Amino acid sequence: MRFGATPTGETVDRHVLTNGRMRVGILTLGAIVQSVELPDGTDVVLGLPTVADYLQRSRYFGALVGRYGNRIAGGCFTLDGVSRQLPCNDNGNSLHGGKAGFDKRIWRAEADGERAVRLTYVSADGEEGYPGTLTTSVTYTLTERDELRIDYHATTDAATVLNLTNHSYFNLAGSGDVRDHVVTIEADHYLRVDAGKIPLPGAPTPVAGTPYDFTRPTAVGARLDGCYDHCYVLRPGGVMRVEEPVSGRTMEVTTTEPGVQFYTGHMLDGIATPYGRQAGLCLETQHFPDSPNRPDFPSTVLRPGQEHVSTTTYRFAG
Structure with a gap:
């Protein structure tokens, strides 16, 4: 069904997935997850009502982000001996x-x-400074087990870098903030970052004994005023869990990706966007930030003849 149109006249459609209990709204703008309605009718993702809102007031709400999710330092990287400069849109x-x-x-x-x-x-060769014509597809499936499954696939005609993720903000209460949400992340290490949120040199840092340890269930607001925007190095097969203690609703996240960016929405202001501080939390499954400049990180290079394939699943209960 038609959702709206862009200022240039491009139509934006909304597709509704249902398994008879849940309903999920998907937009053709940004491959956005606009809504996730649980069987009791509670919508547990932050969404916006119009195309104009998504173009002017969104902080990547529900979007498929790429070509490179997260940050690349200075917008620069070198691939096969060729230096590339990307547009800088976040503190340089x-x-x-x-x-x-x-x-x-x-x-x-x-x-x-x-x-x-x-x-x-x-995505055309040279779009936003990236080399190669890249064809990307994402399939959203609502399963019988009340899972929203996201399957990513990409191919290229020239070497490029790629880091795809979904940027949904979840609030299992359906309103208010997420400070009381209890989070578990099966990750023994995280990436320390500088003031620009670029990973610091050196090996990933153990979470043990730090405020970044979510290997045991911990409320978002229990430490650091609930302010997190860090990439965690997942254990092989590592699972992420979120529980809203009042309703008892839960979300379990699994992925084939090596990491997850845990962001607690503390930069939402309720002015530039309709949502206030910590109105939702993100679990952005992905490769690591600035990987094109970090040969010690898992590679994000995609070459002709290769296929990028990745799956992330969000399972809801309660």
Whole structure:
């Protein structure tokens, strides 16, 4: 169904997935997860009502971000001996694909019954400074187990770098803030960052004995005033869990990615966006920030003939 149109006249559609209990709204703008309604009717993601809101007031709410989710220091990297300069849109760094990343593009959608939709976007060589024509698809599936499954796939005709993720903000209470949400992240290390949120040199830092330890269930607001925006190095097969203690609603996240950016929405201000401080939390499954400049990190290089394949699943209960 038609959701609206961009200022240039491009149509934005909304697809609704249902498994008979849950309903999930997906937009062709930015491959955005606009809503996740649980069986009791509670919407547990932060969404916006109009195209204009998403273009002017969004902080990547529900979006598919790329080509490179998270930050690249100075917007610079060298690939196969060629230096590349990207637009800098975050304190001198490139964030989430630049000024006009995948979150601002119109994706082509193909529905697969009531439970799945596949969205595709072709990013031209040189778009936002990235080399290679990149074809990306993302399939959202609402399973019988009340899971929202996200399958990513990408190919390129020239070597490029790639780090795709979904930027949904979750609030299992449906309103208020997430300070009382209890979080578990099966990760024994995290990446310390500088003032620009670029990982510092050296090996990942153990979480043990620090405020960044979520290996045991811990309330968001229990430490550091609930302010987190850090990448965690997941254990192999590591699981993330979130529980809202009043309602008893839970979310369990699994992924094939090596890391997750845990962000608690403390930079939301309720003015530039309609949501206030800590109105939602993000678990952005991904490779590590600034990987194109860090040969010690898992590679984010994609070459012709290779396929990027990744899966993340959010399972809801309660």
